Each structure stands twice: as structure tokens, then as C-alpha cells.
Amino acid sequence: MAPSIRIGVVAPGTRIEPELAARLKAFAADSFLDRAPEIVVHPQCFLSAGHFAGDDDARLKAFVEYANDPSLDAIWFARGGYGACRIAEAALAQLNGASRTKTYLGYSDNGAILGGLYARGYQNIAHGPIPVDMTRAGGEGAIKRALSWLIDRSPESLELSVIYEGKTAAFNIAVFQSMLGTSLEPDLSDHVLMLEDLGEYLYRLDRALFQITSSANVRSVKGIKLGRVSEVPENDKPFGADAEEIARYWCAKAGIAYLGRADIGHDVENKVVPFGALRR
Numbered sequence: 222m223a224p225s226i227r228i229g230v231v232a233p234g235t236r237i238e239p240e241l242a243a244r245l246k247a248f249a250a251d252s253f254l255d256r257a258p259e260i261v262v263h264p265q266c267f268l269s270a271g272h273f274a275g276d277d278d279a280r281l282k283a284f285v286e287y288a289n290d291p292s293l294d295a296i297w298f299a300r301g302g303y304g305a306c307r308i309a310e311a312a313l314a315q316l317n318g319a320s321r322t323k324t325y326l327g328y329s330d331n332g333a334i335l336g337g338l339y340a341r342g343y344q345n346i347a348h349g350p351i352p353v354d355m356t357r358a359g360g361e362g363a364i365k366r367a368l369s370w371l372i373d374r375s376p377e378s379l380e381l382s383v384i385y386e387g388k389t390a391a392f393n394i395a396v397f398q399s400m401l402g403t404s405l406e407p408d409l410s411d412h413v414l415m416l417e418d419l420g421e422y423l424y425r426l427d428r429a430l431f432q433i434t435s436s437a438n439v440r441s442v443k444g445i446k447l448g449r450v451s452e453v454p455e456n457d458k459p460f461g462a463d464a465e466e467i468a469r470y471w472c473a474k475a476g477i478a479y480l481g482r483a484d485i486g487h488d489v490e491n492k493v494v495p496f497g498a499l500r501r
Contacts, residue, residue: 224259226294229287232266234330235302236274281308291319300353301329309333332396339496340407348391349493363489370493380484380492391415391494398429410441417448419487423460434475444478449486
């Protein structure tokens with residue numbers, strides 16, 4: 222029986238273990254039966270070059286190869302970490318027409334590529350769970366949510382508010398801050414912008430949201446929603462405000478509507494947020 226879709230997995234940042242790739246394929250086969258996708262994991266995902274899943278050239282070539290492959294229906298980023306911004310602009314310049322027909326799914330560091338694709342008019346971009354989430358307790362739910370979106374565009378996979386928000390986009394705060402003013406920054410006018418983060422001191426979150434909300438592009442959004450900000454390190458003295466209070470503060474100073482919380486984050490409850498208007 223032919224697979225429902227073929228999903229290519231690449232690692233623009235850090236590596237995964239071969240055992241995770243095997244678990245991923247077995248889980249997809251068991252969970253989706255006659256609709257099971259074929260998951261094609263690029264060997265580059267298992268390379269190691271210091272921090273990265275292979276050097277910049279290897280990671281760039283793997284992404285371009287799979288994005289340009291007309292036999293693949295989707296690109297699923299293996300994990301975050303760091304490294305996507307080092308290859309994003311050069312990789313995006315090498316993409317062909319076949320790359321525009323695919324769905325791209327990831328979050329965290331992969332936001333650099335997702336944003337760059339969206340800035341270039343790609344229409345099937347989404348922030349959502351990635352293969353490495355399977356290594357977390359309860360991660361099978363996140364993987365099933367991602368695959369259900371890639372295979373069926375299942376509404377159950379979505380961050381609920383995207384159904385009625387119009388246009389949306391979602392990013393990790395630190396990654397989005399690093400994209401401002403670059404060619405990877407998409408036009409977000411009239412979007413609901415959802416932001417989440419992991420492992421940042423509150424003063425760094427405050428600094429990042431100062432820069433983000435100072436952007437003319439961001440000031441054109443419909444509003445900002447804050448996802449989960451988790452594993453916040455303890456500072457030597459209390460900052461005096463929590464993550465939501467910080468977000469409210471900077472939204473108010475910038476004249477941006479603060480729209481409440483979003484069900485996204487660096488965790489197994491992370492929901493899918495498509496970029497732009499919802500497509501079924």
C-alpha cells in the first residue's frame with residue numbers, strides 16, 4: 222500500500238540519534254495504519270560537527286536536497302538547538318518550484334527558516350511539534366499531533382484560536398528577536414503573533430520584548446499572544462514581574478493589543494500554528 226504522504230526529515234541545527242528515527246517510523250506505522258506516511262530521514266541528521274548536525278555545508282545541502290525533491294510532500298525539522306540561521310539565507314536562495322508545494326513544520330531554532338520561507342511567499346508553513354519531542358515524557362501525543370496535521374490537516378492539532386484569528390504566525394522569542402531586520406523576517410501586518418520561549422532569564426525576555434515590540438513590522442500586527450515561557454533560570458535577585466506581566470508591559474508601551482495566552486511552547490502540549498490564513 223502506498224503511503225499517504227512522504228515526509229522528509231532534516232536537521233538544520235543539532236543532531237538526532239538513529240534510534241529516534243527508527244522509533245518515529247514505527248510510531249507512525251502503528252498509529253496511522255492505512256494512512257501511515259513514509260518518513261524519510263536524511264543521513265545528515267545523524268552527523269556531528271561540534272554543536273551541529275554536520276557542518277554548515279552539509280546541513281544546507283540536506284535541506285535544499287529535500288526541499289527541492291518533488292517526491293516529498295513535507296519537510297519536518299528534526300529538532301531545534303541552534304544552527305538554522307547560519308544556513309537559512311543561502312539555502313533559501315537555492316530552492317526551486319517543487320519546494321513551494323510542500324508543507325514545512327517545526328519550531329524553536331527552525332523559526333529562522335520558517336520565517337524566511339513565509340517571507341518569500343511560501344503558503345504551507347507551520348510552527349508545531351518535531352521528532353525530538355518523542356524523547357520527552359508524553360511525547361507521543363506531540364508526534365501524533367504533528368503527523369495528523371501533516372497528513373490530514375486535522376483541526377484537533379491546532380492551537381484553538383487560529384480557527385478564528387484570521388492570519389497567525391508563531392516564533393520562539395529569542396529566535397524571532399534575532400531575525401528582526403534580516404531577510405528572514407516576514408511581513409506580519411494584521412497577524413496574531415504568538416511567542417514562546419525556553420530557558421531565558423526574565424531580564425533577557427524583557428530586553429527581547431523591548432526590541433520585538435519596537436519593530437514597525439511588529440507594531441502592525443493584530444495583536445500578540447504569549448505562549449509558555451518555561452524553565453526560567455533563577456536570577457541573583459527577583460526580576461519583579463513574570464513573563465505575562467512583561468509581555469503586557471511592552472505591548473502597552475508599543476500600542477500593540479495583548480490578546481492573552483497561546484497554547485504553544487517547548488513542551489509536549491505544543492500545538493500547531495499555521496502561518497497566514499488557515500488552510501484546510
